[in-house]
Amino acid sequence: xxKSREGDSWFxxxxxxxxxxxxxxxxxxxxxxxxxxxxKSAQTCLFLSLALLSVSGGKRRLVVGSCLLIATTITVNxxxxxxxxxxxIGALRITLGALRLGIYKATTLASLLYVSRFCVRPSLRLPxxxxxxxxxTFSYLGKLVARGKRLTRHDLVRSLDExxxxxxxxxxxxxxxxPAAVHETNSPVGVFVLLLLLIVNWGALFFSFSGLLAELxxxxx
Numbered sequence: 464x465x466k467s468r469e470g471d472s473w474f475x476x477x478x479x480x481x482x483x484x485x486x487x488x489x490x491x492x493x494x495x496x497x498x499x500x501x502x503k504s505a506q507t508c509l510f511l512s513l514a515l516l517s518v519s520g521g522k523r524r525l526v527v528g529s530c531l532l533i534a535t536t537i538t539v540n541x542x543x544x545x546x547x548x549x550x551x552i553g554a555l556r557i558t559l560g561a562l563r564l565g566i567y568k569a570t571t572l573a574s575l576l577y578v579s580r581f582c583v584r585p586s587l588r589l590p591x592x593x594x595x596x597x598x599x600t601f602s603y604l605g606k607l608v609a610r611g612k613r614l615t616r617h618d619l620v621r622s623l624d625e626x627x628x629x630x631x632x633x634x635x636x637x638x639x640x641x642p643a644a645v646h647e648t649n650s651p652v653g654v655f656v657l658l659l660l661l662i663v664n665w666g667a668l669f670f671s672f673s674g675l676l677a678e679l680x681x682x683x684x
Contacts, residue, residue, distance in 0.1 A: 477653025480584040487582025493664035510577035540565030
């Protein structure tokens, strides 16, 4: 087991990247299949908190970017009126159905984004040829970010080419901070936290489906 690097998040020190990936794959269905907007909103807040805890930098960019994603998704859906009109803004009719659909899509996309930030680590090593390609992709991305060079807006394509050429000319060395091997040991506390997270989300999905089935079976007056 390798020693934790300075700046690693609590989850990086407690669980392995492969275990985090498995947890993320198991969490994804609880986000996609969840139909209760209150639960989906709570999931979005929960996964946002976990994503912020799992990154050492760029937290403000993550929050601002996701807020723009949510606002844009909801706004776009408002231009397709469905159901009861709840508000009129000039020629725009805001309907309850369009608003609910926009919130549903926005919270789903945002939650999946947060889960990917929380559960997918650059240090993840997958077996076989696909794993090598994934590792190389993260390696090049890490080099690109580590250089900290700004792109030239007036000549964007050329500046991108120069960045990539400089990375390829570096001889394929691993970027600093990305070790060739990572620990695959999971602490009991880390495993318990992730299992609790899975139980809560799958339990919420079960009760949401139970409530929906009860509504469908209720007699129509």
